[in-house]
Amino acid sequence: MIDRRIRRTGLLMLVLTLALGLFSTTALAMTTEKATARPNEDGGKRVIGGLTTRLTWEGIVGEGEEVTAVTLQLPEGSSFDDVTTKVTVLDGLDRTPIKGEATPDGASLQVSFSEPAEAGYRLRLEVEGMSFPAAGGDVSVVGSYTTADGATHDLDPSKPIATIESTWLQRTVNMLDEQEWVKAWNSSQFLGMFFRPQLMLTSLFSLFPGWIVCLIIVIAAYPFAILLGLVFALMKISHNPLMRAIAIVYINFLRGTPLFLQIYIMFFGLPMMHINIPNNTLGVIVMAINSSAYLAEIFRAGIESIPVGQYEAASSLGMGHLQTMTSIILPQTIRRVIPTVTSDFITAFKDTSLLSSVGVMELMMFSKNLTAVSGNMTPYVTAAIFYLIVTLPLIKLVTTVEKRMAAAERGGGPRPKGKAAVSSASSGGEVLSSEMAVHAEALSQDGYALVPVVSGAQEV
Amino acid sequence: MFSKKHPNHLTFDVPPAMDAVEAARIAFEQDLSLSKHHFVEGEHPVVRIEHLMKTFDGETQVLRDVNLNVWNGEIVVVLGPSGSGKSTMLRCINLLETPTAGHILIDDDEITGKSNKEVGIIRRDLGMVFQQFNLFPHLTALENVMIGQTKVLKKGKDEARAEAIKQLEAVGLGDRIDYKPPQLSGGQQQRVAIARAVAMHPKVLLFDEPTSALDPELVRDVLGVMRELALYGDMTMIVVTHEMGFARDVGDRVVFMEGGVVVEQGLPEEVFDNPQNERTKQFLGSIN
Numbered sequence: 195m196i197d198r199r200i201r202r203t204g205l206l207m208l209v210l211t212l213a214l215g216l217f218s219t220t221a222l223a224m225t226t227e228k229a230t231a232r233p234n235e236d237g238g239k240r241v242i243g244g245l246t247t248r249l250t251w252e253g254i255v256g257e258g259e260e261v262t263a264v265t266l267q268l269p270e271g272s273s274f275d276d277v278t279t280k281v282t283v284l285d286g287l288d289r290t291p292i293k294g295e296a297t298p299d300g301a302s303l304q305v306s307f308s309e310p311a312e313a314g315y316r317l318r319l320e321v322e323g324m325s326f327p328a329a330g331g332d333v334s335v336v337g338s339y340t341t342a343d344g345a346t347h348d349l350d351p352s353k354p355i356a357t358i359e360s361t362w363l364q365r366t367v368n369m370l371d372e373q374e375w376v377k378a379w380n381s382s383q384f385l386g387m388f389f390r391p392q393l394m395l396t397s398l399f400s401l402f403p404g405w406i407v408c409l410i411i412v413i414a415a416y417p418f419a420i421l422l423g424l425v426f427a428l429m430k431i432s433h434n435p436l437m438r439a440i441a442i443v444y445i446n447f448l449r450g451t452p453l454f455l456q457i458y459i460m461f462f463g464l465p466m467m468h469i470n471i472p473n474n475t476l477g478v479i480v481m482a483i484n485s486s487a488y489l490a491e492i493f494r495a496g497i498e499s500i501p502v503g504q505y506e507a508a509s510s511l512g513m514g515h516l517q518t519m520t521s522i523i524l525p526q527t528i529r530r531v532i533p534t535v536t537s538d539f540i541t542a543f544k545d546t547s548l549l550s551s552v553g554v555m556e557l558m559m560f561s562k563n564l565t566a567v568s569g570n571m572t573p574y575v576t577a578a579i580f581y582l583i584v585t586l587p588l589i590k591l592v593t594t595v596e597k598r599m600a601a602a603e604r605g606g607g608p609r610p611k612g613k614a615a616v617s618s619a620s621s622g623g624e625v626l627s628s629e630m631a632v633h634a635e636a637l638s639q640d641g642y643a644l645v646p647v648v649s650g651a652q653e654v
Numbered sequence: 655m656f657s658k659k660h661p662n663h664l665t666f667d668v669p670p671a672m673d674a675v676e677a678a679r680i681a682f683e684q685d686l687s688l689s690k691h692h693f694v695e696g697e698h699p700v701v702r703i704e705h706l707m708k709t710f711d712g713e714t715q716v717l718r719d720v721n722l723n724v725w726n727g728e729i730v731v732v733l734g735p736s737g738s739g740k741s742t743m744l745r746c747i748n749l750l751e752t753p754t755a756g757h758i759l760i761d762d763d764e765i766t767g768k769s770n771k772e773v774g775i776i777r778r779d780l781g782m783v784f785q786q787f788n789l790f791p792h793l794t795a796l797e798n799v800m801i802g803q804t805k806v807l808k809k810g811k812d813e814a815r816a817e818a819i820k821q822l823e824a825v826g827l828g829d830r831i832d833y834k835p836p837q838l839s840g841g842q843q844q845r846v847a848i849a850r851a852v853a854m855h856p857k858v859l860l861f862d863e864p865t866s867a868l869d870p871e872l873v874r875d876v877l878g879v880m881r882e883l884a885l886y887g888d889m890t891m892i893v894v895t896h897e898m899g900f901a902r903d904v905g906d907r908v909v910f911m912e913g914g915v916v917v918e919q920g921l922p923e924e925v926f927d928n929p930q931n932e933r934t935k936q937f938l939g940s941i942n
């Protein structure tokens with residue numbers, strides 16, 4: 195109600211009333227009104243000692259005084275070196291930046307004004323680039339002020355500013371800042387832009403949570419992807435045309451469209467249908483569905499690569515279809531597809547980066563933000579390192595397993611005669627027998643001219 | 655396994671399977687002179703094939719009219735040129751191929767025209783040894799021999815294991831039970847495959863050119879195992895092979911197939927030394 199009445203009387207009245215109310219309480223001596231520091235914690239809200247930040251101090255000039263200089267004093271360990279100080283004088287609602295000169299002296303800073311600040315004026319000092327003691331703790335700004343008559347008076351202490359101890363990381367970064375080699379290194383435009391040591395160090399820490407999110411998403415998604423993939427692989431090779439059709443549509447849609455598009459459809463489509471799933475969970479779902487299509491094809495190819503002889507051997511023991519699948523075919527399929535599945539896992543892991551486009555806080559998102567803040571490419575390079583930590587060992591694993599499998603197929607097993615000697619134990623055997631069948635067919639039309647296709651064995 | 659129903663124009667007129675007692679009597683008289691088998695009055699053949707026909711894709715007629723009796727404990731060696739249908743006949747016997755027409759009876763029970771489930775049960779009685787061994791490469795020799803016993807016969811692990819070890823020792827592989835197929839030579843693999851089949855204690859063991867994929871020096875071991883089995887194992891065996899020595903020494907009867915029919919059969923020495931059929935003569939001539 196009051197607000198409305200005031201609004202009716204006009205904004206100007208309100209301002210005047212407020213201003214009068216404020217200044218009517220002007221004290222006899224200068225008062226400290228405010229002392230705050232800007233948070234300098236990476237992504238946090240706290241003030242860390244030993245790291246540069248901005249100190250804002252405000253005081254009101256007392257009645258009958260004219261202030262020509264203010265000296266701010268902080269505890270030992272604070273630093274005003276290389277600060278830039280902005281002085282603002284507020285007279286009522288008027289802001290008048292006045293010229294001043296700031297002289298740092300260790301933990302104190304003297305600011306003298308080109309013209310004195312009159313009684314009732316609110317003085318604001320913004321000191322950019324100062325730092326608090328590295329040990330942290332509650333810090334109160336004290337100091338003194340000089341009036342036009344040359345007298346110096348103490349300032350009343352400010353409310354304490356809570357600061358925390360600087361971390362190992364920040365100290366190391368500070369230490370790096372000082373190093374000559376770091377300065378030399380960073381003076382190279384390329385190295386300084388892509389491999390800035392300080393930034394790489396801090397990036398390693400601040401990107402870490404994003405990396406973990408990537409890992410969690412892909413590790414959570416993959417078991418579902420494998421299950422789904424297996425189901426669709428079995429559907430695709432089933433004899434039921436409807437099952438096959440469903441599998442084909444599913445697999446082809448997912449393999450035939452970009453993951454990026456699938457992410458958009460899910461992340462923007464579901465909320466429109468009032469289905470709200472948390473970002474990370476939805477990320478897991480999208481990745482699982484996408485991978486399942488690729489895995490389905492991998493499994494299908496794997497199952498079909500198992501020689502018919504394996505089915506026949508299982509059947510001739512009296513195994514049913516399900517038993518043959520679970521005890522004979524799938525265990526072999528799994529072994530065969532491990533390298534391909536691992537490759538797909540690598541792809542899926544990298545593809546989690548696409549989730550950054552819809553706000554999932556994963557590695558790419560973190561590095562993008564950090565690069566935007568720092569204007570430096572080093573966070574991206576650091577992100578690359580994080581991706582490689584996962585992918586390189588897996589790539590190595592794929593190569594090793596592939597080599598070992600190739601060696602196993604070459605090394606042991608039956609040594610079919612002649613040109614078939616290079617074929618493998620199981621799969622090669624099939625090739626051999628079908629070749630022989632074809633061969634035999636052709637021969638039989640020639641009137642058995644060469645009937646004993648298998649010749650070596652007869653001499654025994 | 656998934657062959658289509660036979661189209662009408664090729665449907666054969668096959669008489670129903672004969673009455674078991676009558677069939678056994680006729681077979682007995684007919685086979686007495688053809689096999690070294692010790693016939694016992696009143697005995698029935700364990701495998702009875704009557705007018706078996708098999709056509710692929712509705713046109714390729716591979717088996718025309720196969721008639722054959724195999725007696726309990728008999729070793730029948732099947733010879734014939736390539737493409738004559740030997741493998742197809744064996745595969746029909748354990749239903750890896752669905753016969754197009756005709757009858758196959760195991761212990762006087764018809765096995766054709768059965769449901770998938772029944773087929774599984776029938777196959778337990780029919781062991782098969784393949785040319786390409788077809789061992790399960792992800793399992794050790796021991797597991798290869800155990801898996802049928804545990805999964806199909808539902809035997810306990812210990813019992814299956816004991817049986818597997820016994821059979822592997824019988825084929826001379828007691829020291830290789832933990833090897834996987836790729837670590838074994840072809841001859842060793844085939845012996846594991848034989849042990850795998852024997853461990854199921856089938857009524858009939860079918861061999862489809864078990865030594866054809868082997869290097870000559872490995873053939874002997876496998877033949878040795880088969881000989882043991884034939885002579886001391888009390889097994890009924892149908893062996894498709896090109897090993898004439900084996901056929902002559904071990905076979906109770908030699909069956910010569912040609913163009914999808916049995917054209918000649920008899921005692922090994924008679925068929926080898928005095929073949930009656932022109933094709934048989936030609937075939938034996940070409941390989942000697």
Ligand SMILES: Nc1ncnc2c1ncn2[C@@H]1O[C@H](COP(=O)(O)OP(=O)(O)OP(=O)(O)O)[C@@H](O)[C@H]1O
Nearest residue numbers: 634635710714716735736737738739740741742743
């Ligand atoms: N699944 C099939 N589909 C079509 N034709 C087949 C099939 N299996 C076998 N055949 C044909 O049937 C004929 C007989 O084949 P089968 O394998 O029974 O001969 P075989 O006597 O065992 O010969 P080999 O001594 O070469 O093993 C061949 O002409 C073969 O091409």
Ligand SMILES: [Mg+2]
Nearest residue numbers: 740741742863
């Ligand atoms: Mg064959």
